[in-house]
Amino acid sequence: MTQRQISVVVLGGGPGGYEAALVAAALGGSVTVVDRDGVGGAAVLTDCVPSKALISTAAYVGHVEEARDMGVHLAPEVERRTTDSAALVADMAEINDRVVALAGAQSRDIQNRLEQVGVRVIKGTGTLLDSSTVEARTSDGQVETLNAEMILLATGATPRVLPTAQPDGERILTWKQIFNLREVPRKMIVVGSGVTGAELAQAFLGLGAHVVLVSSRDRVLPGEDPDAAQLIEDVFRRRGMEVLNRSRASAVERTEDGVVVTLEDGRTIEGSHALIAVGSIPATDNLGLEQAGVELSPSGHIVVDRVSRTTARGVYAAGDCTGVLPLASVAATQGRIAVAHALGDAVAPLQVRGVSANIFTDPEIATVGTAQQGGDQPEGVHTVMMPFATNARAKMDNLTDGFVKLHARNGSGVLVGGVVVAPRASELIFPIALAVQQRLTVDQVASTITVYPSLSGSIAEAARRMHVIDDEPSA
Numbered sequence: 001m002t003q004r005q006i007s008v009v010v011l012g013g014g015p016g017g018y019e020a021a022l023v024a025a026a027l028g029g030s031v032t033v034v035d036r037d038g039v040g041g042a043a044v045l046t047d048c049v050p051s052k053a054l055i056s057t058a059a060y061v062g063h064v065e066e067a068r069d070m071g072v073h074l075a076p077e078v079e080r081r082t083t084d085s086a087a088l089v090a091d092m093a094e095i096n097d098r099v100v101a102l103a104g105a106q107s108r109d110i111q112n113r114l115e116q117v118g119v120r121v122i123k124g125t126g127t128l129l130d131s132s133t134v135e136a137r138t139s140d141g142q143v144e145t146l147n148a149e150m151i152l153l154a155t156g157a158t159p160r161v162l163p164t165a166q167p168d169g170e171r172i173l174t175w176k177q178i179f180n181l182r183e184v185p186r187k188m189i190v191v192g193s194g195v196t197g198a199e200l201a202q203a204f205l206g207l208g209a210h211v212v213l214v215s216s217r218d219r220v221l222p223g224e225d226p227d228a229a230q231l232i233e234d235v236f237r238r239r240g241m242e243v244l245n246r247s248r249a250s251a252v253e254r255t256e257d258g259v260v261v262t263l264e265d266g267r268t269i270e271g272s273h274a275l276i277a278v279g280s281i282p283a284t285d286n287l288g289l290e291q292a293g294v295e296l297s298p299s300g301h302i303v304v305d306r307v308s309r310t311t312a313r314g315v316y317a318a319g320d321c322t323g324v325l326p327l328a329s330v331a332a333t334q335g336r337i338a339v340a341h342a343l344g345d346a347v348a349p350l351q352v353r354g355v356s357a358n359i360f361t362d363p364e365i366a367t368v369g370t371a372q373q374g375g376d377q378p379e380g381v382h383t384v385m386m387p388f389a390t391n392a393r394a395k396m397d398n399l400t401d402g403f404v405k406l407h408a409r410n411g412s413g414v415l416v417g418g419v420v421v422a423p424r425a426s427e428l429i430f431p432i433a434l435a436v437q438q439r440l441t442v443d444q445v446a447s448t449i450t451v452y453p454s455l456s457g458s459i460a461e462a463a464r465r466m467h468v469i470d471d472e473p474s475a
Helices: 015-026 041-045 048-070 078-082 092-116 195-206 226-238 328-342 392-396 425-437 442-446 457-464
Strands: 007-011 030-035 120-130 133-138 143-147 150-153 157-159 187-191 210-214 242-244 249-254 259-263 268-271 273-276 280-282 315-317 356-359 364-369 381-387 403-409 415-422
Touching: 007 015, 007 143, 015 030, 015 041, 015 092, 015 150, 015 328, 030 133, 041 048, 041 092, 048 092, 048 195, 092 120, 120 143, 150 328, 187 195, 187 249, 187 259, 187 268, 195 210, 195 226, 195 273, 195 356, 210 268, 226 242, 226 364, 226 403, 226 415, 259 273, 315 328, 356 425, 364 425, 381 457, 403 457, 415 425, 415 457, 425 442, 425 457, 442 457
Parallel strands: 007 030, 007 150, 030 120, 150 315, 187 210, 187 273, 210 242
Antiparallel strands: 120 133, 133 143, 157 280, 249 259, 259 268, 356 364, 364 415, 381 403, 403 415
């Protein structure tokens, strides 16, 4: 006897949406994805993939410059080592063309995969008529009513803008619009020093722009590990970035050939471009949520439980529209959990304890567990920090900025968090995340033999230094 297919409708084709669709198809569901901007969503088309590709490109320029310190020079111009001239020049148009093409190719790969497993993709927008019916309006104006036994909302988020700083896509930009630039900005003023602001400020600095970073807080990356944030700010300043702490922007206006940013204290900053990086807002308007019985939080996020259920029966949500953790990896996990729960597969509720996050500055900052909270050290936790300055591999790679920091419970020695500041910290954080997720002790980590020489050796060394844990927390 053939098992009846369960109908699944997904609104949004980002990581939360397309990962859920793949799982639903694998479980035998009849799946339709309604997506407006392109499969992959902002993560693939305008955020994670293109921005990190831009950051990676900027890093290449810096690495060539740093190679001089290692005795490597561009032949035949050996005299470059005695000048301040740049060894490379960034072609913004060519860089952005590559970045956009790369993002588009990734989007097409995802859509091809969806179609291969039988997922139907509708280009357009969807509105809930009730908790089991979606009205899909295609990009060419066609309207179709979709009946669903499960609806997943994965509509993501959009850049937050200031009423007095309206983007125009040319001089005043959001992070979605920077890939339209055809020349490296002469002077880029970045408003906002959170993750997006810090990452893109350093990217444009590396590409050759004069960068001013406007930070309303005492330091950049105010929500991150204080030691890591201070290190990155020191790197920014040393490389020539102008960082304005405790300086809140009140307005951004376009001039004849640039922009002017006005601060709340009356100071003004003139530049060629401004990037508004002051957070994001959930894309939950005009979805018919109220009539379907879906509750929103005061911030406009969809309220979900640990298996991604909303307050409406049969309706689930995943990703940035939920406000759980604004990470593509978490969105994808939420989507997979939602489908598994709705279609009766084995499911484990979302566990954020072992979720690792990364800031793609240079060096990168990767965190997991209690380290993601930033600020003061949790009570009953012992911390050890190992600078990479004494690591042999770091010396070989001319790495002078960075460290490993581990947090463990007093007495038990169970690892509860960690920080890595280093090139490719996003790769180095995995063994710490694994240890936190599996509740390993510092002794178990310390007894694992690492490659020599390697940066990961400092993780084991930090664990060895935590073998004896005092009753009282110490730094």
